[in-house]
Amino acid sequence: MLGYSDSNKDGGFLTSCWELYKAEIKLVEVFEKHRLQLRLFHGRGGSVGRGGGPSYQAILAQPAGAVQGQIRITEQGEVIASKYSTPEVTRRNLEIIVSATMEASLLKTHQTATLPRSLQVMDRLSGLAFRAYRKMVYETPGFEKYFWESTVISEIAELNIGSRPASRKKSTAIEDLRAIPWVFSWAQCRLMLPAWFGVGSAIEDWLKEEPQGMGILQEMYASWPFFETMISNVDMVLAKTDIAIASRYSELVNDAALRELVFPQLKAELERTIRFVLEISGSQELLTQNPLLSRSIRNRFPYIDPLNHLQFELLKRYRAGDHQDRVKRGIHLCINGVAAGLRNSG
Numbered sequence: 001m002l003g004y005s006d007s008n009k010d011g012g013f014l015t016s017c018w019e020l021y022k023a024e025i026k027l028v029e030v031f032e033k034h035r036l037q038l039r040l041f042h043g044r045g046g047s048v049g050r051g052g053g054p055s056y057q058a059i060l061a062q063p064a065g066a067v068q069g070q071i072r073i074t075e076q077g078e079v080i081a082s083k084y085s086t087p088e089v090t091r092r093n094l095e096i097i098v099s100a101t102m103e104a105s106l107l108k109t110h111q112t113a114t115l116p117r118s119l120q121v122m123d124r125l126s127g128l129a130f131r132a133y134r135k136m137v138y139e140t141p142g143f144e145k146y147f148w149e150s151t152v153i154s155e156i157a158e159l160n161i162g163s164r165p166a167s168r169k170k171s172t173a174i175e176d177l178r179a180i181p182w183v184f185s186w187a188q189c190r191l192m193l194p195a196w197f198g199v200g201s202a203i204e205d206w207l208k209e210e211p212q213g214m215g216i217l218q219e220m221y222a223s224w225p226f227f228e229t230m231i232s233n234v235d236m237v238l239a240k241t242d243i244a245i246a247s248r249y250s251e252l253v254n255d256a257a258l259r260e261l262v263f264p265q266l267k268a269e270l271e272r273t274i275r276f277v278l279e280i281s282g283s284q285e286l287l288t289q290n291p292l293l294s295r296s297i298r299n300r301f302p303y304i305d306p307l308n309h310l311q312f313e314l315l316k317r318y319r320a321g322d323h324q325d326r327v328k329r330g331i332h333l334c335i336n337g338v339a340a341g342l343r344n345s346g
Contacts, residue, residue, distance in 0.1 A: 004051025
C-alpha cells in the first residue's frame with residue numbers, strides 16, 4: 001500500500017509525490033526479479049493534498065510496470081458521493097479507471113521518466129521543496145499556533161464525524177495531527193496549503209542553479225505524464241485558492257506579530273507558485289488546460305465565498321465566548337457548505 005496523506009503532511013506535496021514514485025520503481029524491480037505480479041494499493045484521499053486528483057491521469061502517470069493489468073485505489077469521503085451517487089455516474093467513473101488501467105498496462109506511456117536528467121531534476125526539486133516546506137511548517141516559531149487559530153481545526157475536532165480523533169495524542173502538535181483534518185482545515189480557509197506549498201520555492205531555487213532550467217521543466221511537462229499530472233494537480237488547487245478570503249481568516253490569529261510573520265510568507269509562496277506553474281504549462285491563466293472545471297468553479301464559487309465570510313464572523317463570535325447553539329450550528333453548516341462547494345477538499 002502507498003500512503004499519500006501522512007507523507008504529504010510530513011514533507012510537502014512535491015516531495016511526497018516524488019518519493020512515492022521512486023518507491024514504486026523499486027517495487028517494480030523487486031517483483032520483476034522474483035517473477036511476481038505486482039498490484040499496488042494507492043491510499044489516495046479526496047484532495048490533492050492527500051493524493052487525490054483525476055483518476056485517469058493519475059493511473060497513466062505511474063512508472064513503467066507499476067500497473068500490471070490491475071490496480072487498487074481507495075475512494076473516500078465526498079469522492080464517494082460525487083463519483084458513485086447514481087448508476088450512470090458510477091458506470092462512467094468505473095469505465096475511466098478500467099480504461100486507464102488497460103492503457104497503462106499495455107502502452108506504458110511514460111518512457112521519459114527513465115531519462116537520467118528528468119530523474120536528477122526531480123530529485124533536486126524534491127530536496128528544495130522539502131526544505132522550504134519543513135522550514136515553514138515545522139521550523140517557523142509559532143506556526144502551529146497560527147494554524148490552530150486561523151483555521152477551523154478546533155471546531156472540526158469537536159465534530160463527531162470521523163472514526164478517529166483529529167490528533168493521535170492530546171496535543172496541538174502538527175506531528176500528532178491526522179492528515180485528514182490537516183488538509184480539510186486548510187481547504188476551509190481557502191488556502192489549500194498542503195497541495196502547493198514549497199513547489200514555487202523549489203522551482204525558483206533550482207532555476208538559480210540552472211538558469212536555462214525553465215526549458216527543461218517545460219519539456220518534462222510536455223513529455224512526462226508524471227510531471228504533467230503533478231503540475232496539473234497544483235494548477236487545479238491554485239485555482240481553488242483565494243488569498244483574499246485566507247487573509248480574513250488570518251485575522252483570527254490573536255498575535256499580530258505572528259500573523260505578520262507568517263501570512264506574508266504564505267502569500268509570497270502562493271504568488272511564486274502560480275507564476276511558475278503558468279510558465280511551465282505555457283498558460284496565461286490557471287485551468288487553461290481544463291476549461292470545463294474552470295467554468296464549474298466560476299459558477300460555484302459565488303455561492304461558496306459568502307459562506308466563508310459568514311463562517312469567519314461566526315468563528316469570531318464563538319471564540320469570543322458566544323456559544324449559543326445557533327452560532328455553533330452555523331459554523332458546522334458553513335463547514336459542510338464550503339466542503340460541498342470545493343468538492344475535493346478532505
